[in-house]
Amino acid sequence: MTDISRRDLMAGLVAVPAALAIPQEMLQRAADHAHGVHEAEEQAAAQGAPQQPAPYVPKNFTPDEWRLVRLLVNYVIPRDARSGSATDARVPEFMDFILGEYRSSQTWMKNGLTWMNAECRRRYGKTFVSCSEEERRAVLDAIAFPKKALDEDKPGVDFFNNFRNLTASGFWTSRIGIADLGYVGNRPVMTWEGTPANVQRWLGI
């Protein structure tokens, strides 16, 4: 959310129809309070941000792992007509943070990345990164649909379930992901109207 839209969001607190018997002054105070807080935070963040961010250096992936992760997240969530890709949403950077904070996740991640390359070597004699588009998709097809997968691919299936979940966590909580989903909450609402009429019609209830 940009400064402007957050300011608008907070301004929603004071946009009260006069007919409502809610003391304007009280809401004004609440709005000013919350508004002031967030504005101060954003100003601090803006001042601290470098003009040209340096290239990201992962702390919890090796260079080879990093190349594989950056490739793999975009297989999970690629760019399409509506929004950007997982790397556009900085999902690998998010994963790097999570691996640092939740050390136990390093086990499944690192073992899984190793499994991916081992499987590619077994099939094609090269790493996932070196494989062709067709070869990569053949490996992903084998592990991306748990119910159809072969028992021998279970380590890959388990890894991919986790990897897909973590990719989704990173992507759909990013600015790009939130805008794509159309999440329109997190704003003060003075009068709760319940389910909007168009949604009631759609639902038929």
Add this chain to the structure above:
Amino acid sequence: MQSTTQSTTRPATTAAPRTQQPTVYDVAIVGSGAGGGMAAYELTKAGARVVMIEAGGNWDNTSAQYSAMLKMPYDSPRRGASTPDRPFGEWDACIGGWQVPGEPYTKAEGTKFDWWRARMVGGRTNHWGRISLRFGPDDFRRKSLDGLGDDWPITYDDLKPWYDEVDKLIGIFGSIENLPNEPDGIFHDAPAPRYYERLVKQTCDRLQITCIPSRLSIITKPLNGRAPCHFCGQCNRGCMTNSNFSSTNVLITPALRTGRLRLITNAMAREVTTGDDGRATGVSYIDKTTGEDRHVRAKIVVLAASSCESSRILLNSKSSRHPQGLANSSGVVGKYLTDTTGTDVAGFVPRLVNVPRHNADGVGGGHILMPWWLDNKKLDFPRGYHIEVWGGLGMPSYGFMGGIQAYPEGGGYGTDLKQQYRKYWGATVGFSGRGEMIPNEKTFCALDPTVTDQWGIPVLKFNFEWRDSEYNQVKHMQETFRNLIAEMGGEVWSPMPTREQGYGIANGGAIIHELGTVRMGSTERDSALNSKSQAWDCDNVFVADGGPFVSQADKNPTWTILALSMRTSAYIIEQRKAGRL
């Protein structure tokens, strides 16, 4: 109290200048949650000089230093995931958890029990779902009705005026329903249901399950200087406009403003001290910041440290006059422990696929609730449960739509997968059952003879056992929720759990409704407290948390804790005025 929306004006919670402190306080309160906060509010209002001992640190929901209200997930690299002292997510307004460093508890072999402890001003009231249900007339006299457990020494009519006062002081929304064992209160307007709640309501009507607007301690019109809810759905992050109930900002803040409350944070109570006459003289505690032993003197002690923690303090308060611990001549302290039964079932509801986007945040909790609607005489378990509903289009957070492979496509990747997330978002509906457990003799807490915490204070050892009365009830929950999801045209995610899996019953303690370990009663033979929550064997000791409960009911306990604490506070004031305390 207008300044509750301004963090700068909250009184400091550190000690006031020493010169102003009495050497003997009128009342010492241990714990700052619902019960302790209410006692501090009522007693300081009546003019008492009160000292409050809280095991955790300071907190203020109206301050952005503490509250994360209106933050977006991308405002944190963690995206809302949990941290060691915030197991329910980094933005949860409750510091604590199932394990607290340096403060262990133990379990008997075979016992599954999880003990949640908050360590902060306001305790668990910073965390809870704010479902605020009065116990009904039947809930105070269960033994008379079905022969199990015990009756309370008080009736609904005894507590009704106090529930009314709590409603007026703190605020609650709901609707007048005139249901027999679900007493109505003094309600603000309840918010209209969300889209999936409309479907659930329609389904409940078809299945003849009572479904009513929820009853949450969130205000929808101004009350006592507090702004009404603005429907951001983030109650659990700490409400910066103070529109929901937390002991922290609704009770403790005004109590501090009287100038008669001294709040000591990071203070771990060790024991209630007693004199030669056996009466309480104060509370000894550890200053957690220095590790030093401290003591405050008081004419009256109110324990409100949570049911089990208050039991622990009483059991540790041994003296020649109280060899089994304080308030424990009957030996019941620690016994009659119960928690709410719980199980959850969720499913995918195809008719909610591609729900048109709209703001479905609402309040921080369900807008509908299903109170117990059946007659146990026709069932194979004795007590009821209520149902809570979840789903919707809430703010995405860490863990968003985890397990996408459970949806019809069975997983995948790429543009097709991306589309799955979009269309299935908001198409899951879940139900949680919360029911009443019957106390049993295998379920209790007692001091562990060998283990102490980091300050050398003996810790609690838990024994916990569910019985058929609970298992059969939870089986009924599972079947009901599966029926509801099927009736909505949905598919349940998980297979029906077996008897060996306990029908999916949550561990004891996991619902965080532990009650009853310092129960009140009609005689000192079989209870620790009289009907005013006053210790039978020590007249200046009171318990004001969930400890005095005689039975659980299928209602969340907070509103009853508040009403009992208010009633006990009024009794203390009355007795003091009469010179009897």
